[in-house]
Amino acid sequence: xxxxxxxxxxxxxxxxxxxxxxxxxxxxxxxxxxxxxxxxxxxxxxxxxxxxxxxxxxxxxxxxxxxxxxxxxxxxxxxxxxxxxxxxxxxxxxxxxxxxxxxxxxxxxxxxxxxxxxxxxxxxxxxxxxxxxxxxxxxxxxxxxxxxxxxxxxxxxxxxxxxxxxxxxxxxxxxxxxxxxxxxxxxxxxxxxxxxxxxxxxxxxxxxxxxxxxxxxxxxxxxxxxxxxxxxxxxxxxxxxxxxxxxxxxxxxxxxxxxxxxxxxxx
Numbered sequence: 375x376x377x378x379x380x381x382x383x384x385x386x387x388x389x390x391x392x393x394x395x396x397x398x399x400x401x402x403x404x405x406x407x408x409x410x411x412x413x414x415x416x417x418x419x420x421x422x423x424x425x426x427x428x429x430x431x432x433x434x435x436x437x438x439x440x441x442x443x444x445x446x447x448x449x450x451x452x453x454x455x456x457x458x459x460x461x462x463x464x465x466x467x468x469x470x471x472x473x474x475x476x477x478x479x480x481x482x483x484x485x486x487x488x489x490x491x492x493x494x495x496x497x498x499x500x501x502x503x504x505x506x507x508x509x510x511x512x513x514x515x516x517x518x519x520x521x522x523x524x525x526x527x528x529x530x531x532x533x534x535x536x537x538x539x540x541x542x543x544x545x546x547x548x549x550x551x552x553x554x555x556x557x558x559x560x561x562x563x564x565x566x567x568x569x570x571x572x573x574x575x576x577x578x579x580x581x582x583x584x585x586x587x588x589x590x591x592x593x594x595x596x597x598x599x600x601x602x603x604x605x606x607x608x609x610x611x612x613x614x615x616x617x618x619x620x621x622x623x624x625x626x627x628x629x630x631x632x633x634x635x636x637x638x639x640x641x
Contacts, residue, residue: 416435417461417462418432418433418434419432419454419462420432426606429606429608430595430611433454433569433593434569435527435568436569437570437592438560438571438592438593439569439570439571439592439593439594439595440572440591440595441573441595442576442577442597443574443577443597443598443599444577444597444604445474447575447597448475448476448575449479451530451532452468452475452479452480452530453483454530455468455480455498456480456486456487456494458528458569459498462528464497464525464526465497465499465524466497466498466499466527466529467501467517467520467529468500468501468529468530468532469500469501469502469512469517469531469532470500470502470532471502471531471533471536471537472532472536472575473504474575477495480498481494481495503537504537505540506538508537509534509537509538510551510555513531514554514558517529517558518566521562522566526566526568527567527568527569528569528570529562529568529570530570530572531559531573532572532573532575533574534555535579535583535587536574536576538551538552538583539580549582549583552586553586556572556590557590560591577597577599588609592610593610593611594609596609607621608621
């Protein structure tokens with residue numbers, strides 16, 4: 375028999391199926407069904423800096439962001455490691471592709487956010503890569519399992535492009551490896567409803583790599599250093615259709631970048 379029409383005014387519920395990343399790898403995990411209106415209530419990870427939060431509206435679950443152009447991206451990523459622990463009360467993962475992770479900066483941000491410093495360090499899981507092959511292996515083989523088992527909600531991949539720019543590698547080969555890694559990160563963020571923050575601390579990026587990122591990342595924020603100030607440009611956002619919005623940070627800067635500037639000026 376044909377379906378009977380629903381009476382006028384009958385509420386309609388939309389259900390979204392979210393498949394875990396481990397299912398796509400061949401493991402058997404039950405499907406998780408969620409109502410669409412529940413997604414509207416999901417928390418966002420905020421920088422807790424009014425200007426930055428107005429510019430970006432924070433980061434949402436399932437998104438992948440890319441910050442590039444300055445070493446200040448590192449300071450911001452470590453701040454969000456702490457903000458994530460406050461917001462989600464979960465461990466965080468920091469994959470260090472540039473050998474630049476600074477536990478002392480993390481401790482400073484923990485104290486500012488009234489977190490126990492030792493607990494904050496214990497909940498930040500760091501893994502370093504020294505070649506693009508190691509980084510690719512970390513991202514494609516080890517990271518998905520760790521994120522699923524530990525229910526991680528925030529992951530940083532620092533200096534995500536640098537190791538793929540090894541002059542000893544053919545450009546096509548390195549670019550293919552990078553695309554494989556970045557595509558894995560995108561899939562992982564979507565499937566596990568995690569936030570993945572990727573950074574590039576250099577202001578010179580190969581156009582091919584940057585193009586690959588811009589095709590897949592949800593949020594792209596560019597840092598440009600000028601005399602006495604930093605310009606932040608929102609180059610891509612899933613909600614704001616008019617990108618190119620800018621934020622000028624003059625000295626003295628918001629607290630989010632103060633410690634980094636002090637270290638940079640003294641060095």
